[in-house]
Amino acid sequence: MKTATATVSLSALQYNLQQVKRLAPHSRILAIVKANGYGHGMLQVAEAVQPYADGYGVARLAEALALREQGIEKPILLLEGFFSADDLPHLITHNIETVVHSEYQLQALEQALKSALLDRKIKVWLKIDSGMHRLGVSLAEVDAFYQRLQCCPNVQPQINFVSHFSRAEELQCGYSEIQLQRFQQACSDKDGERSLAASNGILYWQASHFDWVRPGIILYGISPTNDQLATEYGLQPAMTFSSSLIAVREHPAGEPIGYGGAWLSPKDTKIGVVALGYGDGYPRDVPAGTPVLINGKRVPIVGKVSMDMITVDLGADSRAQVGDEVIFWGKDSQHNVLPIEEVARHIGVISYELVTKLTPRVIMEYR
Numbered sequence: 291m292k293t294a295t296a297t298v299s300l301s302a303l304q305y306n307l308q309q310v311k312r313l314a315p316h317s318r319i320l321a322i323v324k325a326n327g328y329g330h331g332m333l334q335v336a337e338a339v340q341p342y343a344d345g346y347g348v349a350r351l352a353e354a355l356a357l358r359e360q361g362i363e364k365p366i367l368l369l370e371g372f373f374s375a376d377d378l379p380h381l382i383t384h385n386i387e388t389v390v391h392s393e394y395q396l397q398a399l400e401q402a403l404k405s406a407l408l409d410r411k412i413k414v415w416l417k418i419d420s421g422m423h424r425l426g427v428s429l430a431e432v433d434a435f436y437q438r439l440q441c442c443p444n445v446q447p448q449i450n451f452v453s454h455f456s457r458a459e460e461l462q463c464g465y466s467e468i469q470l471q472r473f474q475q476a477c478s479d480k481d482g483e484r485s486l487a488a489s490n491g492i493l494y495w496q497a498s499h500f501d502w503v504r505p506g507i508i509l510y511g512i513s514p515t516n517d518q519l520a521t522e523y524g525l526q527p528a529m530t531f532s533s534s535l536i537a538v539r540e541h542p543a544g545e546p547i548g549y550g551g552a553w554l555s556p557k558d559t560k561i562g563v564v565a566l567g568y569g570d571g572y573p574r575d576v577p578a579g580t581p582v583l584i585n586g587k588r589v590p591i592v593g594k595v596s597m598d599m600i601t602v603d604l605g606a607d608s609r610a611q612v613g614d615e616v617i618f619w620g621k622d623s624q625h626n627v628l629p630i631e632e633v634a635r636h637i638g639v640i641s642y643e644l645v646t647k648l649t650p651r652v653i654m655e656y657r
Contacts, residue, residue, distance in 0.1 A: 291534045291613050294570035295653040297620070298330050300338040302526035306511050307342035309524050313492055314499040318344035320367060320485065322506035324353060329571075329645035330510055330529055333360045334656055339509070340364070347504055351377050351386070358384045367415060370425065371395050378402055378444075382410050389452060391417035391425040396435060402444050414439055415450040415485075418476050420469040422456040432476045451477040451484045455498070458490030459515050470498055489514045493523055507642055516635040527630065529645060530620025531652075533566035535584070535612050538604065547601050548593030553578050560604040561592070564616045569597040571648040572618065573637055580636040583617035583628040584610050619644070 310319055321343035322328075327335035336346055336357055345365035348354050351373070354366045371389040372378060375398040381388055390396055399412065416435055419426030427435045439445050453473045457465045473486050485502035487495060492503050493514065507513075511527035513520040520527055541561040547553050555561075562584070568574040574595045581588040582602055589608075593601045604610050615622060619630035634641040 291536070291565075292532070292615075292653065294533045294566040294572075294651065295531070295655060296329070296648060297530045297532065297655045297657060298334065299526070299528050299657055300334070301657075302511050302528040303330075303335055303338050303509060304342060305526050306509050306528070307339050307505065310492060310503065310505045310508065311342065314487070314496075314503045317487075317499045317501060317503045320345045320347045320365075320502050320504045321509055322347040322369075322488070322504055323357075324349040324369065324506075325646045328507065328510050328512075328642065329648045331654055331656070332356065334654075335509075336360065336362055338656075344502075347506075351380060354386045355380065355384060358386075365413075371417070372398070374398075375402065378412070381412050387413040387415065389415045389417045389425075390435070390439065391419075391427060396438060396442075399442050399444050400438070411446045412444060413446045413450075415452045416482075418451060418453045418473060420453040420472040420476070420486075421465065422454050422469075424454075424456075426453065429472060429476055436480055449480070449482045450501075451480070451482055453486050454488060455486065455491050455495070458488075458494055461494060466495055466498075470495065473498075510645065512641045512645070513631050516631045516641065519629050519631050521629075527620060527627075529630075530622075531618045531644075531648070532620065532622075533564050533570075533616050533618070535562045535610060535614045535616060536565045536599075537563040538608075538610060538612060539563070546593070548596065550594060552594055553592045555592075555603070557606070559606050560608050560610070562589070562602045562604045562608075562610055562616075564600045564602060565598065566600055566616070566618065567596045567598045569649060570652050571644075572600065573639065573644075573647075576637050580633065581628060583622060583626060584614055586622065586624055586626040588628065 323332045323336050326332045347367050347369050367387045417426040439449050483501035487498040488504045489506050489508040491498040511520050511525045539561045543557045579590045589602045592603045619633045621627045630641045
């Protein structure tokens with residue numbers, strides 16, 4: 291009997307990158323594998339998509355170093371850049387590219403020569419704040435940063451450019467057009483490759499594809515929004531998150547379930563207890579009625595999610611038995627599907643949160 295298990299289809303990951311290539315045929319692909327490959331296993335994901343990825347994007351230096359230790363030789367970009375001047379020798383040694391988005395980072399690169407830290411040049415992507423207002427060089431500062439980077443003896447002469455949409459899924463708001471125009475104007479008179487489109491940009495804004503696209507959530511076969519399913523974009527969900535029933539109990543009307551007595555059964559029913567909880571990364575405060583899939587049938591979660599267990603209302607006539615598989619998102623052996631987007635919509639979170647919060651005790655299986 292299995293406890294909390296995430297089963298990942300490597301062929302689905304490969305298919306999804308091929309689909310990205312169909313959507314952006316003239317762009318190279320920077321596969322985003324940060325946050326442990328969005329919960330799918332960074333090293334396994336990176337290895338599986340090597341034939342289809344032109345490079346990889348990560349958020350932390352430790353992630354980049356782990357990829358290099360795994361034998362990944364393709365370009366790796368630190369999407370937030372380096373956090374300390376002490377990181378620079380690691381970038382040189384392991385041929386890791388970096389975003390530069392701040393005066394601190396620029397000065398660290400300029401001053402490295404004085405302390406004889408660097409014996410080779412670093413590949414830099416200048417982050418332009420086109421409207422997200424999170425990280426990046428302001429539009430007024432782009433030219434000055436660009437000139438200083440070009441003059442820095444520690445930086446490769448060709449500077450690349452990167453920015454990020456903030457409202458790309460809002461197709462009628464007009465803001466993405468503004469960001470696209472700002473980004474184009476900021477680097478139109480400069481050499482260097484450009485990247486603006488992450489998952490939403492790839493799906494909705496063809497004009498933003500440029501030299502590199504950065505598939506994140508769509509690499510894993512998950513829609514960027516809960517309003518549409520990934521399958522509507524021709525993507526294949528890569529993960530099934532499941533466990534097993536460890537008890538089936540008769541439950542009388544009027545009696546509560548779980549901590550705090552938050553749910554009272556309106557009628558006599560059968561309650562299933564599932565070996566999965568917030569200790570595995572499933573959210574604790576899911577509303578009653580959030581579905582799981584058992585034997586091809588959706589049944590609701592009832593009562594509070596515990597650290598190691600979840601209770602579901604099987605219904606009085608249920609024939610479910612101990613050992614039956616419980617699908618929290620994904621598909622069962624009969625190809626019945628519970629989309630992660632539907633689950634996220636019930637809970638009131640984005641799908642990104644569900645997959646990235648899985649804990650180390652979840653069993654990972656790759657097929």
